[in-house]
Structures are given as structure tokens and as C-alpha cells.
Amino acid sequence: MNSEGxxxxxxxxxxxxxxxxxxxxxxxxxRYLGSTGSARMVGWALNNxxxxxxxxxxxRVVNRNGFLTGKHHFGTPDAMQQLLENENxxxxxxxxxxxxxxxxxxxxxxx
DNA sequence: GGTGTGACAATGG
DNA sequence: GCCATTGCCACAC
Numbered sequence: 686m687n688s689e690g691x692x693x694x695x696x697x698x699x700x701x702x703x704x705x706x707x708x709x710x711x712x713x714x715x716r717y718l719g720s721t722g723s724a725r726m727v728g729w730a731l732n733n734x735x736x737x738x739x740x741x742x743x744x745r746v747v748n749r750n751g752f753l754t755g756k757h758h759f760g761t762p763d764a765m766q767q768l769l770e771n772e773n774x775x776x777x778x779x780x781x782x783x784x785x786x787x788x789x790x791x792x793x794x795x796x
Numbered sequence: 797g798g799t800g801t802g803a804c805a806a807t808g809g
Numbered sequence: 810g811c812c813a814t815t816g817c818c819a820c821a822c
Contacts, residue, residue, distance in 0.1 A: 692819060711804050715818090721805090722817035728803035729820075748804060755803025765803095 696730035699791050703745040706772045707789035710749045717791040744768040751784030
């Protein structure tokens, strides 16, 4: 639909589809978008999420290790962890506890 | 139109 | 098993 930034739009879309209390990874989203190697692009897209006009739960997206690598991009370094804890997601040492259990794979859940 | 970059991921030593 | 390097692809300048 929107021709402006197809990839970005997809990233915003999938990120918004992440269920409450769940987390996903850049690689999983990138793979769902058809660009497995574009995991870095996912992070960059979320970096521009402020210009998307909508709220993107980027705090639900972490790296493959479950670490809150991008917490520094939320304005305040604690914002990401606070948002996750607000969703009953335990965060310990900048990492999502039970990450393997809370992991949400769009490619597996959405199809 | 080419270069640099970027909130990652996988491989190698 | 841990640290360093490479690959990757789409966007901004």
C-alpha cells in the first residue's frame, strides 16, 4: 500500500503485531520480511519509528540473545526495561528473563 | 549514483 | 568457550 519505505512499513507492522507480554528478535522479523540478512535494518527501521506517526512497541524487539541492545534509543535508557516490566516481562541485567519462552516468532505465529 | 552506516547474526581462530 | 571479524541489505547523505 504505502510505497514509501516498504521495508520500514513491514517492520512497523510486524512489530505492532507482537502480542502483549511477548518479545521478538531483529533476525526473526527480518526473516519474516524475507530479508534474513537485514536484521540490522530492522533495528534501523525502529530507529525511525518516531517518524512513523504511530507508536511502535520497539521495546518488544531485542537481539537474538534477548538483550535490550536498543534501550538507549528510547530517550531514556530505562524506558525500554520499564515498558517490558510493565507487560509482566521480567528484565534482568538488560536482558529479557525466560527469553526463550517469551520469544515470539512472526514467521511461525503469522505463518 | 556511490559511500557509509546501522537497536544484528553467524562464523572463525 | 570466548573474542574478533565478516556478511548482509536497505536507507540517508
